[in-house]
Amino acid sequence: MENWESIDQVGMANALSQARQSFNEGGIPIGCSLVSVDGTVLGAGHNQRIQKSSPTLHGEIAAIEDAGRLKAGMYRDATIYTTLSPCSMCTGAILLYKIPRVVIGENKTFSMGAEDLLKSRGVEVVILDNPECKELMATFIREKPEEWNEDIGEE
């Protein structure tokens, strides 16, 4: 049996560290890590809309990109940790690579409802309701609502 508690601590600590880094850079504070079942961090990253003018480097995409080219099997016992409920693009990336487990810091400040699509495709979804994840996002949305709306495709 996997020691999820210990692996999840490593994974979410990495994701939160990325989110804090992005916040401190003036960016959107969403971080992510991709961790194998033995606790190895395969990749980590954060939203880069502001830092790199990137519309596609959301936290999850940045973490998968950071991991580089992997054989299909490497994704299939991995967990992806994200500080915020994933959008449809990041959900699609999780489904593309058949990542079987998603741990989400929080889904209160934003959710596109993609968790239901993940679950319907057999992905295990764990919600942590982490106070720091919520506080980072709430602060950013309050201070920079236009950048946030741009990131989720809203006017």
Next chain:
Amino acid sequence: MENWESIDQVGMANALSQARQSFNEGGIPIGCSLVSVDGTVLGAGHNQRIQKSSPTLHGEIAAIEDAGRLKAGMYRDATIYTTLSPCSMCTGAILLYKIPRVVIGENKTFSMGAEDLLKSRGVEVVILDNPECKELMATFIREKPEEWNEDIGEE
């Protein structure tokens, strides 16, 4: 009424040019362009798995990335042209930014069935069944099956 025939020629010519460029570089020959309703090419790109060791720069993601940061309204009268039927990640990106129209070069050499998800969400999907798109992909899959499987998350 939009002159789709003329705009679609520009869009697919750009996408095919990107696919040919990738093929000539030894990469996966899938190209894409994002074109506004007045025929302006907002962005273009191609799969970068081999060239940049990127697991996330599929053609569609590369084209959206190339367009840079856009206001939400810019996507909402745009068409995305892709030489091959999109995967779940690229489908999710199209849904995230509410791009209302997708023109697909071909869906014979590969389809993940994402066209149904696009249509169910109100996106107009046009299939061209373009012979050159098919030939580029068929040649690549025959010559480099392992790289192709890696790109679609298969063993």
